[in-house]
Amino acid sequence: MSELRADQRAVIGVLGGMGPAATADFYAKIVQATPAQRDQDHPRTLIWSDPSIPDRTGALIGSGPHPGPQLAAGARMLERSGAAVIAVPCNTAHAFLPEIRAAVQVPVLDMVLETRDRVLEMLAPGGRAGLLATHGTIRARLYEQAFAQRGEPLLAPSGEQQERVMEAIRQVKGDPESAAAAQTLCSAVADLAERGAGVVIAGCTEIPVALAGAVGLAVPVVDSTEVLAQAVVRWALSHSGREQDEETERWSA
Amino acid sequence: MSELRADQRAVIGVLGGMGPAATADFYAKIVQATPAQRDQDHPRTLIWSDPSIPDRTGALIGSGPHPGPQLAAGARMLERSGAAVIAVPCNTAHAFLPEIRAAVQVPVLDMVLETRDRVLEMLAPGGRAGLLATHGTIRARLYEQAFAQRGEPLLAPSGEQQERVMEAIRQVKGDPESAAAAQTLCSAVADLAERGAGVVIAGCTEIPVALAGAVGLAVPVVDSTEVLAQAVVRWALSHSGREQDEETERWSA
Numbered sequence: 001m002s003e004l005r006a007d008q009r010a011v012i013g014v015l016g017g018m019g020p021a022a023t024a025d026f027y028a029k030i031v032q033a034t035p036a037q038r039d040q041d042h043p044r045t046l047i048w049s050d051p052s053i054p055d056r057t058g059a060l061i062g063s064g065p066h067p068g069p070q071l072a073a074g075a076r077m078l079e080r081s082g083a084a085v086i087a088v089p090c091n092t093a094h095a096f097l098p099e100i101r102a103a104v105q106v107p108v109l110d111m112v113l114e115t116r117d118r119v120l121e122m123l124a125p126g127g128r129a130g131l132l133a134t135h136g137t138i139r140a141r142l143y144e145q146a147f148a149q150r151g152e153p154l155l156a157p158s159g160e161q162q163e164r165v166m167e168a169i170r171q172v173k174g175d176p177e178s179a180a181a182a183q184t185l186c187s188a189v190a191d192l193a194e195r196g197a198g199v200v201i202a203g204c205t206e207i208p209v210a211l212a213g214a215v216g217l218a219v220p221v222v223d224s225t226e227v228l229a230q231a232v233v234r235w236a237l238s239h240s241g242r243e244q245d246e247e248t249e250r251w252s253a
Numbered sequence: 254m255s256e257l258r259a260d261q262r263a264v265i266g267v268l269g270g271m272g273p274a275a276t277a278d279f280y281a282k283i284v285q286a287t288p289a290q291r292d293q294d295h296p297r298t299l300i301w302s303d304p305s306i307p308d309r310t311g312a313l314i315g316s317g318p319h320p321g322p323q324l325a326a327g328a329r330m331l332e333r334s335g336a337a338v339i340a341v342p343c344n345t346a347h348a349f350l351p352e353i354r355a356a357v358q359v360p361v362l363d364m365v366l367e368t369r370d371r372v373l374e375m376l377a378p379g380g381r382a383g384l385l386a387t388h389g390t391i392r393a394r395l396y397e398q399a400f401a402q403r404g405e406p407l408l409a410p411s412g413e414q415q416e417r418v419m420e421a422i423r424q425v426k427g428d429p430e431s432a433a434a435a436q437t438l439c440s441a442v443a444d445l446a447e448r449g450a451g452v453v454i455a456g457c458t459e460i461p462v463a464l465a466g467a468v469g470l471a472v473p474v475v476d477s478t479e480v481l482a483q484a485v486v487r488w489a490l491s492h493s494g495r496e497q498d499e500e501t502e503r504w505s506a
Contacts, residue, residue: 019292020284027302028277037427039272042304049280051295081334174290 009043010241012232013083015074015100017049018056018090021176022205022225025212026089029229034237043236046083048074056092057136057166068096072103079104084241087111087232089225091133091203095140107235114231115201115224116146122199122220123152130155130197130219132188133204135166143203155197157188164188172206181210186217193218262296263494265485266336268327268353270302271309271343274429275458275478278465279342282482287490296489299336301327309345310389310419321349325356332357337494340364340485342478344386344456348393360488367484368454368477369399375452375473376405383408383450383472385441386457388419396456408450410441417441425459434463439470446471 012030016023027047034042053071058064071093075086086108088100094112101108119129131143131154138144138156147154157165165188168181175181185207189200200221202208208223265283269276280300287295306324311317324346328339339361341353347365354361372382384396384407391397391409400407410418418441421434428434438460442453453474455461461476 017292017295017297020287020295020298021281024277024281024284027280027300028274031273031277031429034273038423039270039304039306039308039426042270042273042302044270044305045273045300045302047280047298047300047302049295049298049300051292052297053292055292077334081330170291173292176284 008240010084010236010239011082012043012045012236013075013078013081013086013106014045014047015050015071015078015086015088015093016047016090017051018053018088018093019173019206020049020051021172021209023047023049023089025209026087026205026225026229029223029226030233033226033230033233043233044241046078046081048078050074053093056090056095057134057139060092060095060136060139067093068099071096071100075100075104075108079106084239085109085232085235087228089205089228091142091205091224092136092140094142095136109228109231109235111224111228112142112146112203115203115222115227116143116150118227119199119201119222120150120152122222124198127198128153128155128196130157130189130192130195130200131203132157132165132185132192132200132207134169135162137203138162143201155192155195157191161188161191168210169204169206172210176206176209178210182214185210186214189221190218261493263337263489263492264335265296265298265489266328266331266334266339266359267298267300268303268324268331268339268341268346269300269343270304271306271341271346272426272459273302273304274425274462276300276302276342278462279340279458279478279482282476282479283486286479286483286486296486297494299331299334301331303327306346309343309348310387310392313345313348313389313392320346321352324349324353328353328357328361332359337492338362338485338488340481342458342481344395344458344477345389345393347395348389362481362484362488364477364481365395365399365456368456368475368480369396369403371480372452372454372475373403373405375475377451380451381406381408381449383410383442383445383448383453384456385410385418385438385445385453385460387422388415390456391415396454408445408448410444414441414444421463422457422459425463429459429462431463435467438463439467442474443471
């Protein structure tokens with residue numbers, strides 16, 4: 001993919017912890033997305049997993065503190081410590097993407113747009129996508145607006161089903177292997193498929209954690225965590241990290 | 254386990270990337286080791302995954318560059334960025350533990366001693382432990398000396414079997430799901446059991462990656478990655494992170 005030696009490549013920054021199991025899953029997917037035979041083929045990665053960031057959905061539905069300042073502070077720390085690009089493996093946190101981007105000079109990838117583009121490549125002509133996401137992501141219309149920019153509609157669960165999806169997401173945060181959560185999410189995929197979705201977006205990073213190993217899903221599910229991992233690896237393999245190496249020198253001083 | 258609120262707790266630092274899949278596995282085990290119902294119950298964690306660190310075994314068998322300075326620089330960066338304790342999820346890197354510890358003020362946990370203590374709790378009276386590890390860990394006598402401190406012997410694979418174990422570890426670095434590696438490691442566990450080992454130490458962090466999901470192992474295998482994850486979570490849940498919060502303030506400035 002690139003002629004850059006691993007130690008010349010850009011350092012990946014991960015602003016995570018939302019939740020922590022999803023960040024562990026994201027880093028595993030970064031490793032999987034990298035063509036490598038030995039440790040030294042992989043990009044260097046700095047992960048700030050800050051589960052103390054205020055709940056994103058809580059803020060977006062008006063009942064909790066604003067996570068923007070803490071997200072911005074984390075992004076600044078990652079940049080200061082050498083990250084050349086930042087990925088935020090939390091869809092709901094993308095409601096605060098302008099605030100994160102304003103805090104740093106380095107690029108911050110957009111998980112929602114990356115995922116939309118992957119879904120549009122997969123959809124048959126005239127097909128529609130369905131969305132599983134938090135109340136916060138739905139309320140902030142992150143995917144709805146991204147699809148509308150391309151003139152594409154988007155199916156979301158009914159109000160009652162959406163309550164169950166949100167409950168399942170909370171269950172995964174308490175127990176990443178919750179069978180009840182996996183079952184709820186499989187049913188929600190089936191419902192969206194019945195209503196005409198040809199592809200369903202796992203638009204919350206807890207969802208692929210819950211669905212790991214699920215079989216017999218009604219339609220293909222696009223894993224937003226995996227899409228973002230692939231995007232940030234592509235970025236790192238094709239960008240030089242010279243400035244970051246100077247940064248590393250500075251640490252050694 | 255503690256009365257500290259999550260945002261008052263110490264920040265965990267992880268000096269990883271040796272290999273990257275093992276670091277992903279380590280962070281997943283940190284998350285699993287934490288009693289939590291919601292994101293905000295988990296400790297904040299800063300992970301520096303630097304797969305460009307020179308091969309540890311290469312240095313220890315005299316054929317490669319010394320990884321000490323880069324390990325020390327990574328530890329300093331973690332400390333500067335707010336880590337209050339450092340865990341190094343690579344057994345072989347523990348040959349350079351004195352150099353890492355000399356570089357920072359914060360405690361750096363000792364994976365080898367933590368694992369030895371867990372194994373000694375499990376062994377029946379008169380029982381012996383077996384070791385699966387890299388050539389570097391064997392050559393540096395890390396586990397051998399740790400067990401000798403307690404007057405306990407340790408079984409290691411024969412020369413030929415040790416070659417196969419090292420080859421399997423390299424295979425896992427290229428393909429974390431390598432079936433050949435898993436098979437080699439299962440055989441090596443069986444051989445050690447036949448020679449009298451009551452417990453076998455997975456004393457290289459690639460080994461639990463390869464053995465994830467393995468069934469029918471001849472004797473219990475102690476996962477050094479999991480032992481270190483549990484140790485660092487215990488540390489973080491019982492130590493205040495006040496200084497780190499000041500650090501976080503500094504990032505926001």
